[in-house]
Amino acid sequence: MSGGNRWRESRAAARPARRTAGLLAVMAVSMFAATASAQHEATLEPAGNDVADTASLQRGAMYFVNYCLGCHSAQYVRYNRLAEDLQLTENLVVQNLMFTGEQPFDTMTNSMRPEDSVRWFGIAPPDLSLIARSRGTDYVYTFLRSFYEAPASPTGVDNVVLPNTAMPHVLWELQGINRAVFEADEAHDGEEVFRRFEQVSAGQLGTQQYDQVVRDIVNFLDYIGDPTQLAREALGVRVIAFLLVFLVIAWLLKREIWKDVT
Numbered sequence: 240m241s242g243g244n245r246w247r248e249s250r251a252a253a254r255p256a257r258r259t260a261g262l263l264a265v266m267a268v269s270m271f272a273a274t275a276s277a278q279h280e281a282t283l284e285p286a287g288n289d290v291a292d293t294a295s296l297q298r299g300a301m302y303f304v305n306y307c308l309g310c311h312s313a314q315y316v317r318y319n320r321l322a323e324d325l326q327l328t329e330n331l332v333v334q335n336l337m338f339t340g341e342q343p344f345d346t347m348t349n350s351m352r353p354e355d356s357v358r359w360f361g362i363a364p365p366d367l368s369l370i371a372r373s374r375g376t377d378y379v380y381t382f383l384r385s386f387y388e389a390p391a392s393p394t395g396v397d398n399v400v401l402p403n404t405a406m407p408h409v410l411w412e413l414q415g416i417n418r419a420v421f422e423a424d425e426a427h428d429g430e431e432v433f434r435r436f437e438q439v440s441a442g443q444l445g446t447q448q449y450d451q452v453v454r455d456i457v458n459f460l461d462y463i464g465d466p467t468q469l470a471r472e473a474l475g476v477r478v479i480a481f482l483l484v485f486l487v488i489a490w491l492l493k494r495e496i497w498k499d500v501t
């Protein structure tokens with residue numbers, strides 16, 4: 240093989256490498272751009288919910304039925320499944336969670352027709368079965384705590400996390416009404432950025448109590464987004480425990496067998 244050939248070969252090998260490097264550069268730049276634009280968005284606060292906390296799930300289910308189900312469905316969730324997972328008797332579920340003559344094997348839907356909701360809100364409220372998975376628990380937690388008064392909006396409120404949202408502040412009686420303070424930010428060419436909330440009128444609950452209510456709702460949404468996660472985690476722990484016990488047995492067995500050999 241001549242030298243020229245070898246050179247050509249190595250050039251050919253270098254080409255895909257250079258293409259990969261170029262691709263990486265493009266990815267790095269676009270990732271930088273993504274983080275840069277994310278800075279303009281609201282910072283999400285950690286939901287801190289715990290799907291193993293059954294009492295919190297029970298409260299979350301109650302809040303969900305009372306405050307959300309009127310507009311949003313959870314079409315993949317059956318009431319009898321809830322009863323089982325949340326350790327409620329079917330009677331309790333019927334009395335506390337089912338108000339409009341549903342059957343225990345029904346899913347959590349409402350009677351709002353999509354065309355009506357579009358007429359009322361301009362957009363149909365999304366089904367919330369998978370919202371905690373698609374948007375993330377921190378997102379929903381921050382969203383429900385970020386409504387502020389906006390007289391120009393049809394609902395009288397706006398939201399820092401989802402600007403121009405069509406959703407009204409359905410928990411305003413609990414939280415009260417906030418004003419949002421926006422200030423010009425030098426780092427972003429004087430663009431207005433959200434700084435903080437100031438309470439205009441108090442609600443029935445203090446800040447921490449309200450946060451707990453939202454955490455319970457988010458916990459419930461987290462659970463319905465993946466109802467088997469509780470069982471799966473419990474099974475995982477048992478599998479690991481079995482493997483550890485088996486490890487000891489295997490080690491003892493090995494010692495027994497090799498005793499005579501060494």
Ligand code: HEC
Nearest residue numbers: 306307309310360362363364365370379401404405406409
């Ligand atoms: C009066 C009707 C109504 C009620 C009650 C209601 N919502 Fe909404 N919700 C909406 C509408 C309309 C949208 C669509 C908003 C948009 O896209 O601007 C929405 C959107 C959402 C979203 C999606 C936000 C996004 O980023 O797309 C979440 C999460 C949500 N609602 C949670 C809740 C929870 C939790 C409750 C109960 C505490 C609730 N909603 C009660 C009308 C309602």
